Amino acid sequence: MFYRKYQPAPHLRPFVECYYIWENAQSLTQPMTVESPPSGYGSLVFNYGDSYGLHTQKRGTTLVPTSFLCGQSTSSYQLELLGQIGMVGAVFRPAGLNSLFGLPMYEFTDERVELAAVLGDRIKTVQERIAEPNTTSGRIQLLEAFLTTQLARSGAETDRTDYIANRIVEQRGMININELMDELYVCRRQFERKFLLKVGVSPKYYARIRRISYLCAQLANQRWNVNDWHDVIYRAGYYDQSHFIREFSGFMGRNPSLYVRNNVELANFLKS
Secondary structure, three states: OEEEEEOOOHHHOOOEEEEEEEEOOOOEEEEEEEEEOOOOOEEEEEEOOOOOEEEEOOOEEEEOOOEEEEOOOOOOEEEEEEEOOEEEEEEEOOOHHHHHHOOOHHHHOOOEEEHHHHHHHHHHHHHHHHHOOOOHHHHHHHHHHHHHHHHHHHOOOOOHHHHHHHHHHHOOOOOOHHHHHHHOOOOHHHHHHHHHHHHOOOHHHHHHHHHHHHHHHHHHOOOOOOOOHHHHHHHOOOOOHHHHHHHHHHHHOOOHHHHHHHOOEOHHHHOO
């Protein structure tokens, strides 16, 4: 199985976190489930492999559109795969989708929406060309060219909302939002409305998402000594065990011990 991330061109880096390609050399003859915690990033995804399902706590199992825009996820989800995997995606910085496309991101929270319904005919040529036989670099170039054109069209620039959202990412969600807003002399209520528009959730909720994303990345790869849960709780910035378990279970649908034992994150399928 092949999964790789690629850096965007410098002019897109204020808005785009990375691109990725995910493929398998041999078609899956048995169903495979891959799990993901909420990441704090939105994305555009183009599927040129077989159709696959999505299971969420909110909606159960649904068929994923061939090409879609994904906003913030507020809980873990599972991809249910069979056959040929082939997809390319652009992962955006917290406010990147709003900056480039002017979309009210609260409308896309916990949603995967068909791209043509959001972006209209301008995306169809990109969809068709990505679906054609192509190289990895060719698909990335198609996606980057589309985003470069969109950047020129939108005249997008970053602002204090982008700055604060990026600070939350850098600090892995372990940051005092009120102190950060005071530091920048922003009107709290006005800023929270703008953050919801640009990112899709409130600043404090976004910090919670980023903290759980960081925590799951460490636990899934067993980078931390999970025999010492007090150390895990301390590193992740939770103030006591009950708060930690409640928060983790709310996002992931099960307690931390179960997650460590039986998570099916993508990293588990890529280990040599």
